[in-house]
Amino acid sequence: MxxxxxxxxxxxxxxxxxxxxxxxxxxxxxxxxxxxxxxxxxxxxxKEIEGDRMGVVSVIYDPHYTDVLGNIMDIQHSFLEEINATMHIHMSDKNCLEVIVVKGDANQIRDLTEQLMRLNGVEHVKLTTTVSTEKNK
The missing domain is CATH 1.10.1220 (Arc Repressor Mutant)
Incomplete structure (x- = not known):
C-alpha cells in the first residue's frame, strides 16, 4: 500500500x-x-464510448463563482452541432443545474463533458448516453 x-x-x-x-x-x-x-x-x-451517441450532460455549478456561467456558455457555443437543447434550473441560492441534451460523435460529446468538468466553480458533471439510432423513412 x-x-x-x-x-x-x-x-x-x-x-x-x-x-x-x-x-x-x-x-x-x-x-x-x-x-x-x-x-x-x-x-x-x-473514454470507451464511440460512434453516434445521444444523451444528457448534467452540470451542477455555483453561479456566484467568477465567470463560471460565461465559461459554460463559451464551451456550449463551441459545440453547437452536438447540443440540441439546454435547460437551466435554480436548485438553491448556491447551486444551479444546467441540463444539456446532446447528439453526435462520441468524441465531441466526451470533449464537451471534459471541458465542463475542468471549469472552476463546477461542482459536478455527469454524462449519460445511449447509441443514437435513426429510424428508416
Missing part, C-alpha cells in the same frame, strides 16, 4: 464522513479507495 496525504475543504470532508457513516465504512481509507475506483470506472466508461 502507498500512503498519501491530501487537503480537502472542511465541508467536503464532513459530507464524505457522513456518507461513510451512512454506508457503514470503518475507515476513510476504505471509502477513499472505493470512491477512486468508482471515479476510474466512470472515466474508463466515458
Amino acid at each position: 502507498m500512503r498519501i496525504s491530501m487537503s480537502l475543504p472542511k465541508k467536503l470532508l464532513n459530507e464524505f464522513d457522513d456518507v461513510l457513516k451512512d454506508r457503514g465504512y470503518n475507515s476513510r481509507s476504505n471509502g477513499i479507495r472505493d470512491a477512486l475506483k468508482d471515479y476510474i470506472i466512470r472515466y474508463q466508461w466515458m
Whole structure:
C-alpha cells in the first residue's frame, strides 16, 4: 500500500464522513479507495464510448463563482452541432443545474463533458448516453 496525504475543504470532508457513516465504512481509507475506483470506472466508461451517441450532460455549478456561467456558455457555443437543447434550473441560492441534451460523435460529446468538468466553480458533471439510432423513412 502507498500512503498519501491530501487537503480537502472542511465541508467536503464532513459530507464524505457522513456518507461513510451512512454506508457503514470503518475507515476513510476504505471509502477513499472505493470512491477512486468508482471515479476510474466512470472515466474508463466515458473514454470507451464511440460512434453516434445521444444523451444528457448534467452540470451542477455555483453561479456566484467568477465567470463560471460565461465559461459554460463559451464551451456550449463551441459545440453547437452536438447540443440540441439546454435547460437551466435554480436548485438553491448556491447551486444551479444546467441540463444539456446532446447528439453526435462520441468524441465531441466526451470533449464537451471534459471541458465542463475542468471549469472552476463546477461542482459536478455527469454524462449519460445511449447509441443514437435513426429510424428508416
